[in-house]
Amino acid sequence: MKIGIVGGTGDIGEGMAMRLSPLFEVIVGSREKDKAEATCEFGIETLRKRGQECSLTGVSNQTAVDDADIIILAIPYKHLVGTLETLNGFEGKIVISPVNPMEKRDFFTCVPPPEGSAALLIKKLLPPTARICTAFNTIAANRWKLLDEDLAYSVPVCGDDAAAKQQVMGIVNRISKLQAFDAGPLAVSQLVECLTPLLLNIARYNKMKDVGIQFH
Amino acid sequence: MKIGIVGGTGDIGEGMAMRLSPLFEVIVGSREKDKAEATCEFGIETLRKRGQECSLTGVSNQTAVDDADIIILAIPYKHLVGTLETLNGFEGKIVISPVNPMEKRDFFTCVPPPEGSAALLIKKLLPPTARICTAFNTIAANRWKLLDEDLAYSVPVCGDDAAAKQQVMGIVNRISKLQAFDAGPLAVSQLVECLTPLLLNIARYNKMKDVGIQFH
Numbered sequence: 056m057k058i059g060i061v062g063g064t065g066d067i068g069e070g071m072a073m074r075l076s077p078l079f080e081v082i083v084g085s086r087e088k089d090k091a092e093a094t095c096e097f098g099i100e101t102l103r104k105r106g107q108e109c110s111l112t113g114v115s116n117q118t119a120v121d122d123a124d125i126i127i128l129a130i131p132y133k134h135l136v137g138t139l140e141t142l143n144g145f146e147g148k149i150v151i152s153p154v155n156p157m158e159k160r161d162f163f164t165c166v167p168p169p170e171g172s173a174a175l176l177i178k179k180l181l182p183p184t185a186r187i188c189t190a191f192n193t194i195a196a197n198r199w200k201l202l203d204e205d206l207a208y209s210v211p212v213c214g215d216d217a218a219a220k221q222q223v224m225g226i227v228n229r230i231s232k233l234q235a236f237d238a239g240p241l242a243v244s245q246l247v248e249c250l251t252p253l254l255l256n257i258a259r260y261n262k263m264k265d266v267g268i269q270f271h
Numbered sequence: 272m273k274i275g276i277v278g279g280t281g282d283i284g285e286g287m288a289m290r291l292s293p294l295f296e297v298i299v300g301s302r303e304k305d306k307a308e309a310t311c312e313f314g315i316e317t318l319r320k321r322g323q324e325c326s327l328t329g330v331s332n333q334t335a336v337d338d339a340d341i342i343i344l345a346i347p348y349k350h351l352v353g354t355l356e357t358l359n360g361f362e363g364k365i366v367i368s369p370v371n372p373m374e375k376r377d378f379f380t381c382v383p384p385p386e387g388s389a390a391l392l393i394k395k396l397l398p399p400t401a402r403i404c405t406a407f408n409t410i411a412a413n414r415w416k417l418l419d420e421d422l423a424y425s426v427p428v429c430g431d432d433a434a435a436k437q438q439v440m441g442i443v444n445r446i447s448k449l450q451a452f453d454a455g456p457l458a459v460s461q462l463v464e465c466l467t468p469l470l471l472n473i474a475r476y477n478k479m480k481d482v483g484i485q486f487h
Contacts, residue, residue: 165462250469260452270483
């Protein structure tokens with residue numbers, strides 16, 4: 056199983072690539088292939104120093120889509136539409152959205168598109184056979200990168216394709232101490248995408264860093 | 272400090288009364304005073320059997336507002352406007368909203384009023400000197416009632432009045448193992464009120480009971 060990270064040179068994508076590549080074959084996409092290659096070299100070297108082997112290759116975003124079975128859209132919300140418009144070939148693929156439509160005003164708030172959520176917007180933009188799930192919405196970029204620290208968080212996973220959702224939950228459960236929870240159909244992404252701005256507010260007003268969430 | 276629970280004979284109010292009355296002077300309000308008195312008798316007896324003393328008195332909703340320093344609106348969202356229209360005397364009082372505007376369709380979803388949240392609607396309905404905070408939104412009725420079980424949950428608290436918010440956080444932190452987190456101004460209630468429908472979906476799709484939340 057090959058996982059492609061679109062926008063994989065960004066803050067979140069980079070940490071994801073380092074956490075995922077010892078477990079799965081990972082290809083990191085970027086608008087600039089050179090940048091993706093540099094991110095992968097850094098990741099391979101970082102993991103080598105820790106005695107971890109990995110499978111990590113830098114490619115273009117389009118190649119990340121073409122060559123992967125499962126695609127993670129590690130794109131900031133403001134670049135989501137622009138990036139998806141330049142890509143094709145999502146037919147039949149599992150597409151994971153960790154995207155949160157949010158803004159910082161006086162406080163962090165959720166600014167969903169008319170479709171109701173970033174995930175539902177992605178559903179509208181991609182071909183109908185794309186198997187879209189949400190996952191990883193609440194894991195902060197810094198946490199992905201701190202490889203010495205466990206990711207002891209809960210991860211709500213939404214999706215309308217039951218088999219795809221099961222596969223995504225399986226991936227989540229293999230990463231560090233993440234625990235996947237089925238949060239229902241893709242439309243529940245409206246609620247999931249509100250979590251991160253709330254966590255950012257809590258971090259800010261309680262002087263905490265990178266607040267995460269657990270359900271129990 | 273006297274705490275008045277409006278709607279205190281409902282599912283959540285009853286459990287709250289039993290958890291709060293060994294710690295604070297609690298008056299339970301109801302549309303029917305008899306019902307409030309019966310709830311309190313049951314609560315006092317339950318606590319007595321556990322060797323706990325308490326201060327618990329049944330009154331009308333209006334008396335709960337008039338006699339309390341801090342008022343908890345333990346009202347289902349659908350009865351919120353109707354109940355508040357029958358009450359007055361909120362001037363200068365701390366008012367806690369645990370209210371979640373939600374509906375069960377194919378799944379649980381958040382259906383906020385045009386004001387943006389139940390808390391902001393309450394702000395519109397009450398006099399401007401009422402010091403409104405949100406708290407306890409995510410603690411399930413059953414959990415309040417299971418007195419043998421710790422409430423080991425995080426409680427986001429929103430509010431525009433800093434002193435009122437500190438006081439509410441102090442109350443939260445005295446109850447079982449609840450931990451209060453400052454979630455920012457009252458407008459952040461929009462995000463907080465999305466949590467409970469998400470938790471209900473997670474409970475449903477993972478066959479869990481009364482899912483709660485922790486931030487860390």
